[in-house]
Amino acid sequence: MLYFDNNAILLLKNHINEYVNKNRAIFILCDNHTETDCLPVLQNYISATFIDEVISIPSGEKNKSIEMAVYLWQRLLDKNADKNTVLICLGGGMICDLGGFVAATFKRGIDYVYIPTSLMAQIDAAVGGKTAINLNNVKNSIGLFTQPNSIYTIPYFLQTLPEKEILSGFAEMLKHGLIADKIYWEKLIQIKDISQITDTELIKKSIDIKTAISNTDPYDVGERRKLNFGHTIGHALEAFALSLTYPISHGEAVAWGMITELHISCQKKLINEKECLSIVNVLQHFFPSFSIQEDYAVILSYLQNDKKNANDKLNFTLLNSIGHAVINQQVNQNEIINALEKL
Numbered sequence: 001m002l003y004f005d006n007n008a009i010l011l012l013k014n015h016i017n018e019y020v021n022k023n024r025a026i027f028i029l030c031d032n033h034t035e036t037d038c039l040p041v042l043q044n045y046i047s048a049t050f051i052d053e054v055i056s057i058p059s060g061e062k063n064k065s066i067e068m069a070v071y072l073w074q075r076l077l078d079k080n081a082d083k084n085t086v087l088i089c090l091g092g093g094m095i096c097d098l099g100g101f102v103a104a105t106f107k108r109g110i111d112y113v114y115i116p117t118s119l120m121a122q123i124d125a126a127v128g129g130k131t132a133i134n135l136n137n138v139k140n141s142i143g144l145f146t147q148p149n150s151i152y153t154i155p156y157f158l159q160t161l162p163e164k165e166i167l168s169g170f171a172e173m174l175k176h177g178l179i180a181d182k183i184y185w186e187k188l189i190q191i192k193d194i195s196q197i198t199d200t201e202l203i204k205k206s207i208d209i210k211t212a213i214s215n216t217d218p219y220d221v222g223e224r225r226k227l228n229f230g231h232t233i234g235h236a237l238e239a240f241a242l243s244l245t246y247p248i249s250h251g252e253a254v255a256w257g258m259i260t261e262l263h264i265s266c267q268k269k270l271i272n273e274k275e276c277l278s279i280v281n282v283l284q285h286f287f288p289s290f291s292i293q294e295d296y297a298v299i300l301s302y303l304q305n306d307k308k309n310a311n312d313k314l315n316f317t318l319l320n321s322i323g324h325a326v327i328n329q330q331v332n333q334n335e336i337i338n339a340l341e342k343l
């Protein structure tokens, strides 16, 4: 169940009271930023005596790792977490993906709750039941489809989110418009100022698009692949940047992935050049250029590991026109390099 608005914190308070009345232990997982900026907000509503353990880990995508999962399983064991424990994941997509994965696998699964605090997590990562960790920088290689008990999406938390992270979430909002809703896309491209991005109506629309698509295909075998637009190249760029210890945000990677995949869509004559360039112009306005010297061989090697591939074929979601994505497109290496050269 997803509760969305600033009053959701009151519902959360009631649910925590219910857990406490049933003698259930409450553990909170956060990172060093959400510990400073978000945990005190939560503690205004939830008595400190109700929280049995706060586990704070360093922020950053490199910590969405097997080593961190092992550390967290061990911490849960050391603190006597059992099937009655509830893990509250208070953070961005990194904390939700990692915390959900750890909770769903610990003792064959304990209850967990998401309080997504980044725009990316509110409109995307917390929705749809995918959890994962990266392995050798390859994004989301190990993971599960599993649902949290509930999701409390509280826009108030975005007040402390840095602008770079707001923009990161905005990339996925733009993607939602591109793959599913032309009217939404047209609203988004009117945005002139970063503060307009976190408008609650816009956030709600993105949550609705992500929810509707993932509900039609919870296990990602068909329709849901539309959400992968920008992600095949995007994940390879993100992995490449992580390997150079020059991390880029997930949204930047997806934006540059969308630009590259638009050029591929154009090469394949799925989208006409005029429409392609008009979208690329919008994306480049918000996400000017990929700032790392590209190494095509390394990027292609990450693409080979993409979990959407089957039978050695690189599988992409491309765009026909604004609002219409097309799944299961096979793309060859030349088409990819030609498009990367335009980044």
Ligand SMILES: NC(=O)c1ccc[n+]([C@@H]2O[C@H](COP(=O)([O-])OP(=O)(O)OC[C@H]3O[C@@H](n4cnc5c(N)ncnc54)[C@H](O)[C@@H]3O)[C@@H](O)[C@H]2O)c1
Pocket (backbone or CB within 6 Å): 031, 032, 033, 034, 037, 038, 059, 060, 061, 064, 091, 092, 093, 094, 095, 097, 117, 118, 119, 120, 121, 124, 125, 126, 127, 128, 129, 130, 131, 132, 139, 157, 158, 159, 160, 161, 162, 165, 168, 169, 249, 250, 251
């Ligand atoms: N499971 C899914 O369906 C799904 C969908 C989209 C993205 N993701 C994953 O989500 C991750 C990206 O999420 P993200 O962009 O939220 O990254 P993130 O969790 O690393 O958060 C970005 C930064 O913002 C900070 N932060 C978060 N909330 C804050 C707040 N309210 N105030 C101040 N700082 C705050 C974090 O500490 C971090 O430094 C990636 O691992 C991506 O693969 C998963």
